[in-house]
Amino acid sequence: MSPFSYQCQKTCSCTQARAGIFQTPHGPVETPRFMPVGTLANIKTVTPAQIQQTGAQMILANTYHLHLQPGEQIVHRAGGLHRFMGWEGPILTDSGGFQVFSLSQLREITDEGVTFQSPRNGDLIHLTPEKSIEIQNALGADVIMAFDECPPYPASQTEITAAVHRTTAWLKRCVQAHQRPDQALFGIVQGGIYPPLRQISAQALVDLDLPGYAIGGVSVGEPPDLIEKIVQATTPLLPQNKPRYLMGVGTYREMAQAIAAGVDLFDCVIPTRLARHANALVQGDRWNLKNRKFREDFQPLDASCPCYTCQTFTRAYLSHLVRSRELLGYTLLSIHNITELVRFTQRIRAAILADRFAQEFQSWLQPLSSKVSSSQTPR
Numbered sequence: 001m002s003p004f005s006y007q008c009q010k011t012c013s014c015t016q017a018r019a020g021i022f023q024t025p026h027g028p029v030e031t032p033r034f035m036p037v038g039t040l041a042n043i044k045t046v047t048p049a050q051i052q053q054t055g056a057q058m059i060l061a062n063t064y065h066l067h068l069q070p071g072e073q074i075v076h077r078a079g080g081l082h083r084f085m086g087w088e089g090p091i092l093t094d095s096g097g098f099q100v101f102s103l104s105q106l107r108e109i110t111d112e113g114v115t116f117q118s119p120r121n122g123d124l125i126h127l128t129p130e131k132s133i134e135i136q137n138a139l140g141a142d143v144i145m146a147f148d149e150c151p152p153y154p155a156s157q158t159e160i161t162a163a164v165h166r167t168t169a170w171l172k173r174c175v176q177a178h179q180r181p182d183q184a185l186f187g188i189v190q191g192g193i194y195p196p197l198r199q200i201s202a203q204a205l206v207d208l209d210l211p212g213y214a215i216g217g218v219s220v221g222e223p224p225d226l227i228e229k230i231v232q233a234t235t236p237l238l239p240q241n242k243p244r245y246l247m248g249v250g251t252y253r254e255m256a257q258a259i260a261a262g263v264d265l266f267d268c269v270i271p272t273r274l275a276r277h278a279n280a281l282v283q284g285d286r287w288n289l290k291n292r293k294f295r296e297d298f299q300p301l302d303a304s305c306p307c308y309t310c311q312t313f314t315r316a317y318l319s320h321l322v323r324s325r326e327l328l329g330y331t332l333l334s335i336h337n338i339t340e341l342v343r344f345t346q347r348i349r350a351a352i353l354a355d356r357f358a359q360e361f362q363s364w365l366q367p368l369s370s371k372v373s374s375s376q377t378p379r
């Protein structure tokens with residue numbers, strides 16, 4: 001019997017939104033849910049105990065980065081990723097594909113795999129579907145991702161078609177290579193901005209009856225309204241009884257709209273990256289704590305927020321910390337920003353369960369308004 005299951009608890013009567021529970025060997029994930037990213041087996045400047053307080057249930061780590069440092073064998077010998085990083089809840093690792101295609105000095109892509117230059121020491125590294133799964137099996141996350149080709153935006157229909165076929169062939173090799181029944185291998189729908197290609201990709205995945213499905217190839221530089229269209233075209237192609245994960249998306253509007261289309265899980269580096277740029281996410285807006293007006297503002301960041309930062313400190317103190325480049329400032333803003341995005345998805349979940357989602361979140365479900373879009377995240 002698989003330790004993984006997805007149970008839908010309630011569907012929205014106005015949209016495709018759903019609330020459910022995804023069971024993993026390290027506990028349940030109540031969906032919809034935002035997942036913070038801990039690239040190098042840590043969520044930058046925040047301890048696991050602090051992460052737990054944010055309400056996050058499942059977190060991410062990056063295969064590509066962990067393969068380069070410290071190497072999956074060290075993590076494996078430490079007892080696996082959960083023990084190594086001190087996080088007892090569910091973990092998801094990506095396949096490394098996205099980083100290879102977006103970050104590294106790519107040398108060659110063939111049907112066999114990709115060859116790239118290590119940014120650490122210049123060594124040539126060969127990554128294949130089998131190798132990605134071998135690394136992820138050694139890391140030991142609850143959910144592991146298929147190795148896919150993720151072309152940047154814009155890419156031609158010909159390029160995307162080739163990527164879809166290669167991704168499907170690679171997925172079959174990932175399924176063959178996967179060794180651990182205590183890890184769920186999710187497939188990734190590619191197809192760029194072309195609905196017919198999304199359909200071909202999704203059908204090939206669904207035929208393999210995987211424990212979960214991801215929508216990939218979004219948030220790679222396309223305009224936000226296209227993300228919504230891609231998601232709306234893709235989710236109806238995925239089975240009802242499996243979790244759906246939209247990769248790399250974590251702004252308020254994009255999450256609300258994707259949830260309305262039937263997506264369950266999200267990840268994004270936005271909350272911690274914004275924190276390192278002195279930015280706080282507050283009830284749908286983005287504030288720069290370096291702004292003068294916060295220097296003598298003795299209110300909490302958000303009086304309605306239950307996080308440690310808002311319960312303990314003032315905007316003036318946070319402003320002082322980020323102006324002084326104190327590390328505690330990054331920690332406190334990360335705690336708040338993660339809490340804020342997790343709470344946003346928790347509030348949506350509660351609204352779906354009460355069948356009030358479409359009414360309560362109407363302002364987020366309409367086309368872009370004057371609300372701040374946090375898509376333009378500083379790098």
Ligand SMILES: [Zn+2]
Nearest residue numbers: 305307310336
């Ligand atoms: Zn807070």
